Amino acid sequence: MSMKKTTIFKQLILNVVIPSVLALIILAILNYLNTKRILNKSYDEKNIIISEQIRHILELQDVALKSIEDRLDNKMEKYSSALVNNYFKNTANIENTDLNKIRLELKMNPSSEDIYIINAEGTIVNTTFEKDKNINVFDFGEDYKAYILSTLNGNKFRAEKFTIEGSTKKIKKYTYIPTLDHKYVIELGVYSDKANTIMDKIKSTLNEISSEHANIISVDLFLSEENPFSLNTIPNLTEKQLLYLKKAFTEKKPQSYSENTEKGYFYNEYIYMEREGTNLYKSSVIRIITDKSDEREIYKIELYKFFILFGLTTLIVLLLTYKKTKVITDPIKKLVENVNKISEGRLQERAEVVGNNEITRLSQHFNYMLEQLEEYYNELEQKVKERTAEIQKQKEEIENQRNDLADKNQSLEIAYHEIEEQKKHITDSILYAKRIQNAILPPDEYIKKVIPQSFILYKPKDIVSGDFYWVKKIENKVIVAAVDCTGHGVPGAFMSIVGNNHLNYAVDVIRATKPADILDILNEGVTNALRQKSETTMVRDGMDIAICTFDFENYKIEYAGAYNPMYHIRNGELTKIVANKFSVGGFLDQKLNIFTNNELDIQKGDTIYIFSDGFADQFGGPNRKKFMYKPFRRLLLEIHEYPIEKQKEILEQKFYDWKGDGVQIDDILIIGIKIT
Numbered sequence: 001m002s003m004k005k006t007t008i009f010k011q012l013i014l015n016v017v018i019p020s021v022l023a024l025i026i027l028a029i030l031n032y033l034n035t036k037r038i039l040n041k042s043y044d045e046k047n048i049i050i051s052e053q054i055r056h057i058l059e060l061q062d063v064a065l066k067s068i069e070d071r072l073d074n075k076m077e078k079y080s081s082a083l084v085n086n087y088f089k090n091t092a093n094i095e096n097t098d099l100n101k102i103r104l105e106l107k108m109n110p111s112s113e114d115i116y117i118i119n120a121e122g123t124i125v126n127t128t129f130e131k132d133k134n135i136n137v138f139d140f141g142e143d144y145k146a147y148i149l150s151t152l153n154g155n156k157f158r159a160e161k162f163t164i165e166g167s168t169k170k171i172k173k174y175t176y177i178p179t180l181d182h183k184y185v186i187e188l189g190v191y192s193d194k195a196n197t198i199m200d201k202i203k204s205t206l207n208e209i210s211s212e213h214a215n216i217i218s219v220d221l222f223l224s225e226e227n228p229f230s231l232n233t234i235p236n237l238t239e240k241q242l243l244y245l246k247k248a249f250t251e252k253k254p255q256s257y258s259e260n261t262e263k264g265y266f267y268n269e270y271i272y273m274e275r276e277g278t279n280l281y282k283s284s285v286i287r288i289i290t291d292k293s294d295e296r297e298i299y300k301i302e303l304y305k306f307f308i309l310f311g312l313t314t315l316i317v318l319l320l321t322y323k324k325t326k327v328i329t330d331p332i333k334k335l336v337e338n339v340n341k342i343s344e345g346r347l348q349e350r351a352e353v354v355g356n357n358e359i360t361r362l363s364q365h366f367n368y369m370l371e372q373l374e375e376y377y378n379e380l381e382q383k384v385k386e387r388t389a390e391i392q393k394q395k396e397e398i399e400n401q402r403n404d405l406a407d408k409n410q411s412l413e414i415a416y417h418e419i420e421e422q423k424k425h426i427t428d429s430i431l432y433a434k435r436i437q438n439a440i441l442p443p444d445e446y447i448k449k450v451i452p453q454s455f456i457l458y459k460p461k462d463i464v465s466g467d468f469y470w471v472k473k474i475e476n477k478v479i480v481a482a483v484d485c486t487g488h489g490v491p492g493a494f495m496s497i498v499g500n501n502h503l504n505y506a507v508d509v510i511r512a513t514k515p516a517d518i519l520d521i522l523n524e525g526v527t528n529a530l531r532q533k534s535e536t537t538m539v540r541d542g543m544d545i546a547i548c549t550f551d552f553e554n555y556k557i558e559y560a561g562a563y564n565p566m567y568h569i570r571n572g573e574l575t576k577i578v579a580n581k582f583s584v585g586g587f588l589d590q591k592l593n594i595f596t597n598n599e600l601d602i603q604k605g606d607t608i609y610i611f612s613d614g615f616a617d618q619f620g621g622p623n624r625k626k627f628m629y630k631p632f633r634r635l636l637l638e639i640h641e642y643p644i645e646k647q648k649e650i651l652e653q654k655f656y657d658w659k660g661d662g663v664q665i666d667d668i669l670i671i672g673i674k675i676t
Contacts, residue, residue: 542585
């Protein structure tokens, strides 16, 4: 892979100049961020001081107004008591009463004291202050609505702090008391010249705070979360300002944002503050608008300084780098030219030795290396000639060996084809044997006819099987057998043919119907057919079998078995009918065993199972162990109430799940019969 060419000058730029420039950029950014942090901290500290000043001013305002409010509260409570207990004990005509006349009778001041009648829907239905008549006070906000409703449902006089009158925007104090029937709230409103004087002083003090700080545009104090109003100014709030103001009320924590306008770059800060001594406007928000245009100018100056410093430094570094690298690069260029000539094969070339520095010594060592290389080259050329001759000789030997291998491969190929042909003949023979074995098994149509409610799960391990099933109806009885011959595959298949023939002989010729009699006849026949003697063999060829005779008309069943039991399930309980502990087939020189016949009654809903040992002996599961008989019985109990074909599907799927990717180790045979 070719590498992209570069120069020493480029390397110096990449390794020296660029890191230096990056360091300058980082330094300038840090300086800019630090300046910005200091300015922001200064503004934040200033705003904290201003908010604390406003807090103290409001505390002084509350103290100054307290004595005025106490006197007014006492006077207005007397008026309220007289109105409730004397004039409006009965409120039937309260909405049409001449309140101006009542005001004169109570000696209230018509120029500064007013009466308001508010109904349960929040509407001012009668008042001495005509501008507010028919106004719905619930529109002032949820806080005001809740306050009026709590007063209406209460029983006491309530006085609020001075606040802003809705229509005139003047400072006014309000008190509230419910009528005796709780249908109306009587509200009294009073102006106070002394309170106005104090509030004017507070407004001028707040305005002075703005004027004392050149960059502060305004300082406002807002009350009421839903319909905010200012105590010291009448500002026109934009949608964004109103949004952040309500957000400060709702979240009860400071809010701020910046905006760029035609008049400058303004920073809006909203500071939440709790109020004491009031049940109506319990919270307030201080808004401080700061002009940060000067701050932005400082940022611009810092950026200009950074760009000028960065440009000058970069230019100086580039000039110095270029000048210094010329001293180094010229000798190296000459050395590179010589190296290029040598790389073309001109080993007689030598590098020019000039000066007295590291490059001079590099050239001297390079020339020495060339002398050594030229010597090695000559030696290598001689060795190549010698090695070429050896390789030619080895090539001829390999060619001879390859011819020998070709002959052997041809012989192996012939032998392989012969083996394949033999394998095909054997496989064809086994497949034909399977056809013969399938022919001796009872047809599915016959089985469904004589025992409709039954299934047979039959899965040979190999092409042919050592397990087979046998079904025969004789008169009013049906005989069913599940047979497991010694071995599997071809030997087992031969045994199955012997067993099938002797079962047919026992039933068709001898006319035996009892399972034990059939097994005794089968035992004698297999023993004579195999002609085994104990002194000549250690292996007893034979078969394990479970055989049943069903009398469906009389609900009787007979069973006999060689090693393989019968399972009988009734009402969710499994009964195991044990078999004799010896197989069918013995030695000629031994006395034949006699099988035991078992008889039992059956009833509708019973399920009978006979089987070989293949399912229980199958290896599988997470630990590659045998399935075993106990889990097999548990599985049969779980499925015995399902339809008979469904039982077969479950057993087959369970077998595949258990076996997994392992191999089937034996033939599988399970016969299930449901009594109907």
